[in-house]
Amino acid sequence: MARARSRRKAASDASTKAMNLGEYDEDGGGGNDKTARGQMKWRFASSLRAARYILGAATSAKLSAAAMISIVTSIFIDGDLKSFDMKCGVGYLFVVRPLMSTLAIVCGAHNPTPTARIIASAFLLSIVCTQLPKWLSAVVAYCAILAFGLASRQLVSHQSQSTANHVQSDDATNFTDGTNFLQRTWSRLGLKERAALGGIAVVASLLTENFIIWVVSATYQPGIEGFPEPLQDNGRIVLEKLAMLIYNVDAPWKAKRALQTLRDALNVQWALVSSLGASLVCLELQLDKSSDRTLAGLALRALMTLASARLIRTISFVLTVLPSQVRNCYASHFPPPPEEWGAWLMVGFLPNSRGGCNDLILSGHATITSTVGCAFTSAAANASFSIAVWTLIALDYGIESYQGLHYSVDMWLGCIVTCLLWQLTKPLEVGGVQEQTHQRENARKGNGNNAAPLDAATMAKYTAPAVVGFVVLTMVPEAFVNYFLVGYSTLAAVLFARNGFTNFLQHLLMCELCLGLGAYL
Helix, strand or coil: CCCHHHHHHHHHHHHHHHCCHHHHHHHHHHHHHHHHHHHHHHHHHHHHHHHHHHHHHHHHHHHHHHHHHHHHHCCCCCCCCHHHHHHEEEEEEHHHHHHHHHHHHHCCCCCCCHHHHHHHHHHHHHCCCCCCCCCCCCCHHHHHHHHHHHHHHHHCCCCCCCHHHHHHCHHHHHHCCCCHHHHHHHHHHHHHHHHHHHHHHHHHHHHHCCCCCHHHCCCCHHHCCCCCCCCHHHHHHHHHHHHHEEEEEEEEHHHHHHHHHHHHHHHHHHHHHHHHHHHHHHCCCCCCCCCCCCCHHHHHHHHHHHHHHHHHHHHHHHHHHCCCCCHHHHHCCCCCCCHHHEEEEEEEHHCCCCCCCCCCCCCHHHHHHHHHHHCCCEEEEEEEEHHHHHHHHHHHHHCCCCCCCHHHHHHHHHHHHHHHHHHHCHHHHHHHHHHHHHHHHHHHHHCCCCCCCCCCHHHHHHHHHHHHHHHHHHHHCCCHHHHHHHHHHHHHHHHHCCCCCCHHHHHHHHHHHHHHHHHHC
């Protein structure tokens, strides 16, 4: 009986399955879709594993050792093979390997954090897109700033006095009842308010330095009247010999175009700026939950590092005037020294985005790029990525020294002094831990201030500084850029005095930073 019931049940199941054939076909289609998606994910994962394997082999220690051997052997051979070996060795160590290492981070090699992968991706994408027209690059940059400003509105609340108390460092509390007004005021400020003041300090230092560059160049009589003999630069001599070996030419100047083409293709400066922007976004959106660092803390540290480095640079080239290595430098940069003070001030206020003639020690280019490099590599916290970035920075410094735009000691000291200042300003970022903890407590308790609704007025308010920055960067003559920087700084100071640090003030300072870097870098 049991066997008969089993047979009848099997027949009934078969009949039901036959009657619902269309339904099963439909389910089978859904199953096929899931299978196709699974296969697609499997293929992507397999491709990613293969890419990691290939990139791991391309950046292995064995290949690096082979490149070094190729460089050494090229010293002892002659002919075209000498140039080929040198080019392969140097090209791999200073161009191919850093780019491959960065791509490996993007693909997930060495277990990078999400922040490290995003910053590395921004670095590579900037290099890939470096051939875009300037106006299109500016559109992309300001659209990114606008999107970030609008997206971060819900994450930023007005800081209360309790937040400021949490931000105080251990030694700042000693000044609350002291006699030093500046120390008491600084200890009461929130971290983002300090960062805003740091941004204003950087703009002030750049404008002051810009004027002093003109004064030093216009008071160095040998440079005005002719071409004084430059100092012997042993670093440049070595780099010229190396360029002659790599490109197999009989004069250093014959390799100039090829090296400039390489420098333009990499465009390391803007890759650094893009990576800095990506690091600020990651910190503001708190993508790395294991880190307590904040945008304001990193910005404050970077701004104070840069302001200090520019102050040291200004004092250095004022104390000792070095002759420029560029022939007829003064005539190509500045007008004859005027006799009226008003004319002196007007000329000194024009932006020297191409640099001066005797503002050599320290290199301004090195101070900016080293500060930016220190900032985003510390946020990425990935040793392999840091080595790749600093290798490309060293290549950029080497090409600039070869071109004679700076003495090699200028680049060396600019980098070393800035990196040391970065370590000295580390205590400024300590407050970020307390601020982020306090913001999380407010969010959990529901005490944070809600942002205004995203309506047409808010869109216009946030779009205006971005549009103005784009127009100034792409259409306004270079001579007027400094006036707009002063305007941005003045507006930021007024808003800061009236409302404290707000998300819109942060957005305004980001637009000003993009404009300043676009004009001076």
